[in-house]
Amino acid sequence: MPTIRLQRIGDHESETVAIDRVRGAGLAAGPPLQAADRFDVTLRGRTATAELSATSRDGSACLHIDGRVVPFHSVRRKDEVLVWIAGRTFAFHVSGRSARRAGTTAAAIGTHLSAPMPGAVLKVNIAPGGVFAAHQPLVVLESMKMEMTLSAPHAGCARDVLCREGDLVEMGATLIRFEDSVEDRSGPDKPN
Amino acid sequence: MFRKVLIANRGEIAVRVAGTLQQMGIAVVAVYSDPDRGAFHVRNADEAYPLDGKTAAETYLDIGKITAIAKRCGAEAIHPGYGFLSENAQFAQACADAGIVFIGPPADVIRCMGDKVRAKEIMHGAGVPTVPGWSGVSNASAKTIAGEAGRIGYPVLVKAAAGGGGKGMRVVRDVSSLAEAWASAGREAKAAFGDGRVFLEKYIERPRHIEFQVFGDHHGNVVHLFERECSIQRRHQKIIEETPSPALSDALRGRMGEAAVKAARAAGYSNAGTVEFLLSDGGEFYFLEMNTRLQVEHPVTELTTGLDLVRAQLIVADGRPLPFTQDSVRQRGHAIECRIYAEDASRGFLPSTGTIEAWAPPSGPGIRVDAGVARGSEVSVYYDPMLAKLVICDETRTDAIDKTIWALKRFAVLGVTTNVEFLQCVISHPAFRAGDINTAFLEQHDLTTQMSERPHDDALVAACVALLNGQPDAANQPSATHATDGGPWQRAGAWRSG
Secondary structure: OEEEEEEEOOOOOEEEEEEEEEEOOOOOOOOOEOOOOEEEEEEOOEEEEEEEEEEOOOOEEEEEEOOEEEEEEEEEOOOEEEEEEOOEEEEEEEEOOOOOOOOOHHHHHOOEEEOOOOEEEEEEOOOOOOEEOOOOEEEEEEEOOEEEEEEOOOOEEEEEEOOOOOOEEOOOOEEEEEOOOOOOOOOOOOOO | OOOEEEEOOOHHHHHHHHHHHHHOOOEEEEEEOHHHOOOHHHHOOOEEEEOOOOOOOOOOOOHHHHHHHHHHHOOOEEEOOOOOOOOOHHHHHHHHHOOOEEOOOOHHHHHHHHOHHHHHHHHHHOOOOEOOEEOOOOOOOHHHHHHHHHHHOOOEEEEEEEEEOOEEEEEEOOHHHHHHHHHHHHHHHHHHHOOOOEEEEEOOOOOEEEEEEEEEOOOOOEEEEEEEEEEEEEOOEEEEEEEOOOOOOHHHHHHHHHHHHHHHHHOOOOEEEEEEEEEOOOOOEEEEEEEOOOOOOHHHHHHHHOOOHHHHHHHHHOOOOOOOOOOOOOOOOEEEEEEEEOEEHHHOOEEOOEEOOEEEOOOOOOEEEEEOOOOOOEEOOOOOOEEEEEEEEEOOHHHHHHHHHHHHHOOEEEOOOOOHHHHHHHHHOHHHHOOOOOOOHHHHOOOHHHHOOOOOHHHHHHHHHHHHEOOOOHHHOOOEEEOOOOHHHOOOOOOOOO
């Protein structure tokens, strides 16, 4: 019985879904699932009978779960799967035991300033070693002609400035690395 | 009528304009930047020529390149769409100088109305009500600016003189943030419009944004095509528009329509334009600005009047009289437009980039989707993140809302984050349904919390099926494990098996 653990990107909890193929063309073979395959699916201790009634090369597919018609679209990436279903979209991290926790302490405490969107660096208001106050504007980004000022999350000191005016940066790129805070609350072993 | 027209734009508006041109028997010329080589608007044209470059400034804003292509390929007219060069008087003039018809108002009208300060003066002079403010001067001292802001009274709005679309605009609530807002609005305006001048205006709290579609021709006719309510905005940019406005009585609609026609006449207007008003709680309305182009939200007017505004633009540009009169235009039903943006509403509406990997818009009677992308399209950082417009029409506002919710729930997009779920939250909100809306709606109602609900159980099953479907090694990947027991997941869930 293949069991898959899914963690919604940005969520802390993960869910496990068990799929048990009981009927269908190649029922002994295990995955891959194909159109017209029927199987039992177990989630949170409850089991339902489902059938994959249609699939298409463009990523659209349809499930019947105990008689309910459930159309969906999906896209697979390395260890992620994107699902559109009933007007909502979900990005799941497909994980084994090493479930990654999104928004870890390090980021929350603030060891660095990262780009919240992809774009061009318009202005950098701090030099390496520079001291800043909380809420002081540090970097101005521009994306799709929209200007966004990135301010300091707290008072501190810049250890490294990793961007220059005119740079194109990806979303999530580290722009400024801060000096460790005096209390150093950002130890990796700190429990969440 | 013209035989060949160049569209100096990209995205959904280029596709939409191309459709009407082709229906009228006019050949469509597209232009494209390097990232847009395979773009949807190029595929919908009859001819396409490169603009060689990536940024807007070196492509869709390059007057010389665009007019040269028009000359070379024999286009007799240029449709500018919205944004980019659509409200650029220099461009309209360059077209005129090159003997190409600019599909829009004359250059001097664009120049006057594009200068928000002069536009206000003209409207004030014509007896159209305007918002109190200060025109601003270049190199004004911080002290002068603060003095003027104090005279007007906080909160004030710092606005770009050449502005539009919320760019170069800042709300300032006290003097401490005035200088920074003045400087950054100026920088943003300089980057977006090439003109860094800004001015001050009284900020009217929680107004409604009501605009009137106007149309003029070269024979002295000016007609309004009713209002559009555009109060649902984020970052001063509209995301939902509708007509008729739930706020207007027939009497108020009549007065505002008359003011809109008066404004268009005062401006010496021809072709399609929009007169924007702020409507206060108390029912007073003020001229905000005039947009001298086709608006993004023009389809709601089209669906309720039965007119094709682009066709009318072509007729006027060809020198013929307007194909309708004030007495012949009628509105029927209710239309709502939702702008589908590649952005993450739960993270401050940050733009999202990537490849569109699934694209399945809804369809049906009274459902129109104007899209600028298709499956496989790249959404880059270079241009505006609007992907498409979902436009719904039905008999009553309630019917239109129900149909919009249905359509949004069936609008499948994967690959980039979109605001489709967020739009569902807005449209489904009781206050929206009640018509109780204003430009601060999204600040007053926190809608993003509804979006953080945990995944629908069906989504988890679908994700697993997607992983197992046609992926032979899925079970062997480290991501898929074999169950030992049901321990950690045995809490009762909402998933019902029936």
